[in-house]
Amino acid sequence: MTQTKVGIIGATGYAGEELVRILLNHPNVTLAAISSVSFEGKKLSEVYPSLYQICDMALTNEDTVIAQSDVIFASLPHGLCEALAKKAVGQGKKFIDLGADFRLKDEADYQQWYGLEYKEKELHTHSCYCIPELHRERLGKDISIIGNPGCYPTSIALGMAPIAKSGLADLNTLVIDSKSGVTGAGRGLSQTTHYPDCNEAFSPYKTAVHRHTPEIEQTLSELSGEPVRVTFVPHLLPVNRGIVSTMYVTLKEGASKETVRALYESAYQNEKFVRVLPDGDTANLKHVKFSNYCDISLHFDSRTNRLIVVSTIDNMVKGAAGQAVQNMNLLCGFEEDAGLCLVPPAF
Amino acid sequence: MTQTKVGIIGATGYAGEELVRILLNHPNVTLAAISSVSFEGKKLSEVYPSLYQICDMALTNEDTVIAQSDVIFASLPHGLCEALAKKAVGQGKKFIDLGADFRLKDEADYQQWYGLEYKEKELHTHSCYCIPELHRERLGKDISIIGNPGCYPTSIALGMAPIAKSGLADLNTLVIDSKSGVTGAGRGLSQTTHYPDCNEAFSPYKTAVHRHTPEIEQTLSELSGEPVRVTFVPHLLPVNRGIVSTMYVTLKEGASKETVRALYESAYQNEKFVRVLPDGDTANLKHVKFSNYCDISLHFDSRTNRLIVVSTIDNMVKGAAGQAVQNMNLLCGFEEDAGLCLVPPAF
Amino acid sequence: MTQTKVGIIGATGYAGEELVRILLNHPNVTLAAISSVSFEGKKLSEVYPSLYQICDMALTNEDTVIAQSDVIFASLPHGLCEALAKKAVGQGKKFIDLGADFRLKDEADYQQWYGLEYKEKELHTHSCYCIPELHRERLGKDISIIGNPGCYPTSIALGMAPIAKSGLADLNTLVIDSKSGVTGAGRGLSQTTHYPDCNEAFSPYKTAVHRHTPEIEQTLSELSGEPVRVTFVPHLLPVNRGIVSTMYVTLKEGASKETVRALYESAYQNEKFVRVLPDGDTANLKHVKFSNYCDISLHFDSRTNRLIVVSTIDNMVKGAAGQAVQNMNLLCGFEEDAGLCLVPPAF
Amino acid sequence: MTQTKVGIIGATGYAGEELVRILLNHPNVTLAAISSVSFEGKKLSEVYPSLYQICDMALTNEDTVIAQSDVIFASLPHGLCEALAKKAVGQGKKFIDLGADFRLKDEADYQQWYGLEYKEKELHTHSCYCIPELHRERLGKDISIIGNPGCYPTSIALGMAPIAKSGLADLNTLVIDSKSGVTGAGRGLSQTTHYPDCNEAFSPYKTAVHRHTPEIEQTLSELSGEPVRVTFVPHLLPVNRGIVSTMYVTLKEGASKETVRALYESAYQNEKFVRVLPDGDTANLKHVKFSNYCDISLHFDSRTNRLIVVSTIDNMVKGAAGQAVQNMNLLCGFEEDAGLCLVPPAF
Structure with a gap:
């Protein structure tokens, strides 16, 4: 079978590098070209010595990646991908944007939270936001x-x-307390992610004003069929990888523990990458690190009638590169789990 | 001035050792005796080599500590302190229990959450639960x-x-998402606190069933004058020390950001150990570690009308040994901050 | 092609679990049976929740593993594997011991450092110690x-x-200062590996008396053709995985930097899993974690005429399970890198 | 007693901030002024929120610090302190340089390793290098x-x-393998100290070419009365604070374990801040963190006749600010341990 040629724009960012790691072992694709603005001309392994003798490919520019690839992954700051996507699509290529430029349906949300307008409105009619399981x-x-x-x-x-x-919870009571490992902040240097500032520290950041809020609300509103407003507070966790989201929502009358568990088990019974944990277990980011799994545990506070859902993923895999590959697999007709059978190491 | 003689029962637990660290530099007291069931006869510095040549005092038994001290600190598993307190009080001594045996006013709560009864009910009339600032x-x-x-x-x-x-919030909407460093789990070994299990990991535990729940509700009910039920979920954080509690509560009509901030600043303006952070700052456990401070930051989610309070302490100092010394200072008429002017190291 | 059936005795130890992780993605084998003394009857995923829905195989006993497998891996405390190997070989199976029972040629060394005798001397004539590259x-x-x-x-x-x-260095000047992540101490609990004791700590242990000393000397003596005595000091590093060995040896007259580098590049030019880093780079355990690579960097202290070699591996992969699989591949005639194309993640 | 006025030039670097932490609790001094080039005009607590309400002093400039202080501490990059010291001494003040400008007696060493010349040679006759215990x-x-x-x-x-x-060891066999926490690299940002690069990583750096080499050799040459050349390799340790130096040296004939131990115990028996650990114990940076102690453990490799000395300090205290305060205490006639009775926390 011929291999699909894939390319990565922004290959030296964390998500870009993680894409390389996954794509190198993908059975259906060949890594054709990679680019970086900061490191153009260097080998990727000069930026990431872990890849020495594994991927010594030279970093080129964006146009070259688009020209040489059938599928282009882009991992760039927001605002840069419409133009690139237009070029790619114009050449008949597929484009997967790991940034925010094609996530929000309502342009007003994009304007409000990102401060930019869509310049290529037509382009958005050929795009979609996609969490494969949903x-x-x-x-x-x-x-x-x-x-x-x-x-x-x-x-x-x-x-x-x-x-x-299901309609069994009052979604406007939803409080989301998330915690992310430091790779979530990217490869760029900052005082916050300087080791001695970050190690043995813990704090929320962008409290209730994080840009992921409209994306969260968009999905929950679609799922429930009514407008949902949530409180979302992310925290910076002193680990390299992983996100834990602890979510609190008030159940409606008659929503029993058994009913809710059955909903979850049924929803995900055929989903390889979502594991609903057995009653009594608690999701831990340790158990999904370096893999494409999302672990979910369910907890009930009968004293206050709240459902507590704990959901954990590896922010770099299911939260970025892994999910992008899963989307490519679907888009290209590969097995959905191709290249993604990554067993999470226990320690 | 003569020094007050103090003793520690359970000196080899984490809170006990932290008491030693603080009391050694306290201007009004002398450490008279320390005990340990597991290490009786050994020197404390054999258990904690950090104290070599600083506190080579031998560990004795509980009766000796009570006999030789004016004030006795006890840091033991719950259920053991009533008998010791009775002995101490019988000898005219003061007794500060760092455990749970004198925290809950309502014996029914103690029975429900700890599975034990109060054996010495009369004793409880001479005891009180005390967060000094409140x-x-x-x-x-x-x-x-x-x-x-x-x-x-x-x-x-x-x-x-x-x-x-203040009555400005609906306390029954309160959701408390707390995160604690690993010393909170104590010195005892467990798989959960084994380094490779705990490092690069994160998870809630005792989700909505932690024993601190009734103690939290007792204080909030007293403060508000009405029964309060909360959802409380603690998480294990891969750091040695510190607690961050992120608290979400819906404000009532007319509770403005300015009103709420003024409430906090006024409540704590004369409190040395509580720092209400300036608008825009966020509490971080890094800034209170190894000190007796509690840092509080206030955040408002105007989209959902929720107040978000972030409160952080060092679990071993303000959350245990430091607060115990602060309580001793008040009980004995010392300066409230004696021995507690611990400057939190920046890194 | 028919799959080779492999089994693991001691599958719930860290090396055992890592074997599972690797073997599950190995193209030539099927995991047939796994055993554990402590957890017999449980599912492996109950011990390691990271494997939930990935490997829910039940843990059985040693005899069953031997009976059902063509190749048996054993990861047990020393002293237990001769008997098991005898059984396995008696049934015509291959046996790979990840412990110390078949490493030392000279029984006197085994007696001196491990305090035990070889009970099945004949068995040792069918065994060998094997670092594949050597x-x-x-x-x-x-x-x-x-x-x-x-x-x-x-x-x-x-x-x-x-x-x-090469004979270009005076091996009796060799000083080896090694540092290992905490998984090297195994899954068993100890105060030393309790998170708050281990985190933000660093220290040597078993200084100059570690049991790996005779194994090191055996290999160096064989390579050099003369008896070598080294000073070897391991340290416990607050990371989960990885070993860095910093080695200091005095060069003989005429051993130039260029000569030595050429020796290394030539020795490993065809070895996939050993990467001799370019001049100016320094080996870092970060770059080999979760992979089967050994990175080596060369440094020269011209002021003292010492060669400094820095060598790093993942203790669980090239230092245990990965090398065991590499050995199996050779023994069974598979591709030497089958199942071992693990790209080290950059972070 | 009147308080001595002290000032800090470079107060926002790590060593500067640590000086603040120590000096605020020093019984004989008052912090009179602090400066920073990057943050002039800001409050120190805006740079280090841990100091909020503890030290809200404004950062000024170098001249002001010199003018307002009796003793000036300077913590700056090398090459900047001669001029400042000249000013300070010209105003009759004492000057303590935490940098490298007054450490090396032989200007040739300074030129070779730092690439600069002494511009104020006369000034150096009024200066000295001082480890108090030596x-x-x-x-x-x-x-x-x-x-x-x-x-x-x-x-x-x-x-x-x-x-x-003592002359009992061959100092030219000395190999020094040191490991330092990340604060040793300072507050400035770099890829090496970016959290995801640094966490779960370990590596040597500046292998055998670190600028501390001539300072080490200067002291050892003075002590032994003969020129000493050492191999010194520092490593970056994923902890915030602390240095462990593991030192390997060949003993001369007749240097017994007992003789050597007696030498150490005798040398340090009256030194509060140096603890020679009992036979069988091993120095661990955990036991000296946040304190001015240096812990030393002695180990003997009888197989190779090497003495192994493990020495550990907190790089920010005994390795910088604490030792500077100890030096000030001696220079000003205060108790040598004034302000330095910092009990190392056990965890």
Whole structure:
């Protein structure tokens, strides 16, 4: 079988590098070209010595990646991908944006939270936002661009989808307390992510004003069929990888523990990458690190009638590169788990 | 001035050792005796080599500590302190229990959450639960026993007290998402606190069933004058020390950001150990570690009308040994901050 | 092609679990049976929740593993594997011992350092100690048992082999300062590996008396053709995985930097799993974690005429399970890198 | 008693901030002024929120600090302190340089390793390099400038002094393998100290070319009375604080374990801040963190006749700010341990 040629724009960012790690072992694709603005001309292994003798490919520019690839992954700051996607689509290529430029349906949300407008409105009609377990039917023939979901929104949407759809909870009581490892902040240097500032520290950040909020609300509103407003507070966790979202929502009358558990088990029984943990177990980011799994545990506070959902993913895999590959697999007709059978190491 | 003789029962647990660290530099007291069941006969510095040549005192038994001390601190598993307190009080001594045996006023709560009864009911009339900033007037002449507050409840009570008293929030919407460093689990070995299990991991535990729940509710109910039920979920954080409690509560009509901030600043303006952070700052456990401070930051989610309070302490200091010394200072008429001017190291 | 059936005795220890992780994705084998003394009857995923829905196989006993497998891996405390190997070989099976029972040729060394005697001396004639890059020619038809090398000795032997063989250094000046992540201490609980004791701590242990010393000396003596005595000091590093060995040896007259580098590059030019880093780079355990690579960097202290070799591996992969699989591949005639194309994640 | 006025130039670097932490609780001094080039005009607590309400002093400039202080501490990059010291001494003040400008006696060493010349040669006749336990007699009336020792050299000099003086070891066999926490790299941002690069990583750096080498050799040469050349390799340790130096040296004939231990115990028996650990114990940075102690443990490799000395300090305290305060105490006639009775926390 011929291999599909894939390329990565922004290959030296954390998500870009993680894409390389996954794509190198993918049975259906060949890594054709990679680019970086900061390191153009260098070998990728000069930036990431872990890849020495494994991927010594030279970093080129964006146009070259688009020209040489059938599928292009882009991992760039928001605002840069519409133009690139237009070029790619114009050449008949598929484009998967790991950034925010194709995630929000309502342009007003994009303007409000990102401060930019959509310049290529027509382009958005060929794009879709896709968490495969929830939206894979969206990937029809007309779709050439995927807005790959954000890390926090992935953990939250998968954790809330069954209850949100069911109507058994009052979604406007939803409080989401998320915690992310430091790779979530990217490769760029900052005082906050300087080791001595970050190690043996813990704190929320962007409290109730994080840009992932409209993306979370978009999915929950679609699932429930009514407008949902949530409180979302992310925290910076002194670990390299992983997100844990602890979500609190008030159940409606008659929503029993058994009913809710059955909803979740039924929703995900055929989903390889979502594991609803047995009663009594608690999701831990340790158990999904370096893998494409999302673990969900369910807890009930009968004293206050709240459902507590704990959802955990590896922010770099299911929360970025892994999910992007899963989306590519669907878009290209590969096995959905191709290249993604990553067993999470226990320690 | 003569020094007050102090003793520690359970000196080899984490809170006991932290008491030693603080009391050694306390201007008004002399460490007279220390005990340990597991290490009786050994020197404390054999158990904690950090104390070599600093505190080579031998570990003795409980009766000796009581006999040789004016004030006795006890840091033991629950259920063991009533008998010891009785002995101490019988000899005219003061007794500060860092465990749970004198924290809950309502014996039914103690029975429900700890599975034990109070055996010495009369003794409880001479005891009080005391977070100094909230309850220092309780420490009258009749008090010879202090139920020193738990770590989570301290962070939560200080963080919620001004708003709880004010009546400006609907306390039954309160969701408390707390995160604690691993010393909170104590010195005893467990798989959960084995380094490779705990490092690069994160998870809630005892989700909505933690024993600190009734203590939290007791304080909030007293402050607000009405019964309060909360959802409380603690998480294990891969750091040695510190607690961050992120608290979410819906504000009532007319509770403005300015009103709420003024409440907090006014409540704590004369409190050395509670720092209400300036608008825009966020509490971080890094900034209070190894000190007796509680840092509080206030955040408002205007989209959902929720107040978000972030409260952080060092679980071993303000959450245990430091607060116990602060209570001793009040009980003995020392300066309230004696021995507690610990500057938190920046890194 | 029919799959080879493999089994693991001691599957719930860290090396055992890592074997599972690797073998599950190995193209030539099927995991047939796994055993554990402590957890017999449980599912492996109950012990390691990371494996939930990935490997829910039940843990059985040792005899069952031997009976159902063509190749048996054993990861047990020393002293237990001779009897098991005898059984396995008696049934015509291959046996790979990840422990110490088949590593030392000279029984006197085993007696001195492990305090035990070989009970099945004949068995040792069918066994060999094998670091593939150095000893793969040993795996002849008569070999049915492999003494899989220890973690420290692997990092050290690969780091020293070219210079040791060359005769260009005075090996009796060799000082080896090694640092290992905490998984090296195993899954068993101890105060030393209790998170708050281990985190933000660092110290040597078993200073100059570690049991890997005779194994190190055995290899270096063989390579150099003369008896070698080294000073070996391991340290416990607050990370989960990885070993760095920093080795100091005085060069003989005329051993230039260029000569030595050429020796290393030549020795390993065809070895996939040993990467001699370019001049100016320094080996870092970060770059080999979760992979089967050994990275080696060369440094020259011209002021003192010492060669400094830095060698790093993942103690659980190249230092245990990965090397065991590499040995199995050779023994069974699979591709040497089958199942071992693990790309080290950059973070 | 009147308080001595002290000032800090470079107060927002790590060593500067640590000086603040210590000096705020020093019984004999008042913090008069602090400066920072980057943050002039800001409050120190805006840079270090841990100091909020504890030290809200504004950051000023260098001249102001010199003018307002009796003793000036400077913590700046090398090359900047001669000019400042000249000013300070010209105004009759004492000057303690935590940098490298007054450490090396031989200007040729300074030129070779730092690439700069001494511009104020006369000034150096009023300065001295001082590790109090080794050199306190140097602090005569003519001394107004102290070259405060580097972190690595302090751990090494204290660890080697007794054996170096004794002549019982061959110092030219000395190999020093040091490991330092990340604060040793300072507050400035770099890829190496970015959390995800640094966490779960370990590596040597500046292998055998670190600038502390001539300072180490200067002290060992003085102590032994003969020129000493060492191999010194520092490593970056994923902890915030602390240095462990593991030192390997060949003993001469007749140097018994007992003789060597007696040398150490005798050398340090009256030194509060140096603890020679009992036979069988091993120095661990955990036991000295946040304190001014240096712990030393002695190990003997009888198989190779090497002495192994493990020496550990807190790089920010005994390795920088604490030792600077100890030097000030001696220079000003305060108790040598004033402000330095910092009990190392056990966890």
